Amino acid sequence: MSTGDGEPGLIGFEAYLYEPECKQINKTGCDEKALQGHVWDYGPACKKIEVKYNHEDGAYPKDARWSGTFYIKCDLLDCCWDGESEVRPTPPDVKQWDIDPPGKFDNTTYLGTQNTTELYDNPVIDADVWRNVDLIPGTEHRLAIRYDYFITKPDRDVITHRIHYDGADVPPGDILYGNFTVIQPPAIVAFREMFHPPAACGPNIPGPRVCDPPKVKEWNRKYFKRAAARAGW
Missing domain, CATH: 2.30.29 (PH-domain like)
Incomplete structure (x- = not known):
């Protein structure tokens, strides 16, 4: 549970997973179902899923492996995604929330x-x-x-x-x-389910699929302040 990212006093649920990225799926030790993802869930107010998979599905929702940034129930919209294409969302650059070693940036x-x-x-x-x-x-x-x-x-x-x-x-x-819980390796495969976008975010759902850019800024400033800061909003 966490507070401080959204509106004052609003407590939400976060889930985060950052697995190694691999460029070649058939390479030894590379898990094609591995992902990098972050979820912020404020219940009926707004939910955001940011996920990038090692390997995406060509069709949705065969295994729900679809990279993108999804906004769910924000301003009562069932779902929309960040990007410009109505065909599929733009894969995000998921921030690695580790204490970075000194480097160029x-x-x-x-x-x-x-x-x-x-x-x-x-x-x-x-x-x-x-x-x-x-x-x-x-x-x-x-x-x-x-x-x-x-x-x-x-x-x-x-x-x-x-x-x-x-x-x-x-x-x-x-x-x-609060209640910060480390997911141990045997449970990570099941934990990945937390980051799958719901069926309401699929391409066959009627209505607009791409989020209105001014709304994306508004939602991030309201509920996801760290993301807004990274984007310079």
Whole structure:
């Protein structure tokens, strides 16, 4: 569960999975059903599924492996997808929510341990704090977003309790997590089902399939602030 991405006080459900991408499906060790995905679910208010598969299905919904960004029940629309084509959505660039090593577009610093709180004001003692400054490539002034990750590592799992973010053009904010659960490898195949777009997002559903671009900006500013920040909205 999380809050801080959407409207003030609104608590939603998140699911996230980032599996290795492979270019050749028949290559040894490459799982064609592996995916990179993120789900934000605010129930009847709005739901967003962002998913990119190692291998897509040619037809939908044979196995529901269709890459795209889907908005479900936002402004009461059954579903629409981000992109320009009415035939199929544009595969997204799913952000990898790991603490990035220093690189061309990232600067990472360990800030030590701090006491903090997570969702519902639950106390967290001695959280490790990592600061990641993420430069946005292609922006005129090389805009940067700063993320401070507050994590603990019980039983060698990495649990995220809070992410603080701000930037030159981004109002500061905090994402608070509760009941953060690490999915262990034996359960990942079943967990992938969380990221399959529903049948209402298929190409044979009547009505407009491509989301109205101004609405996409509006929904992201309202419900998915991190995505809006990355897009410069």
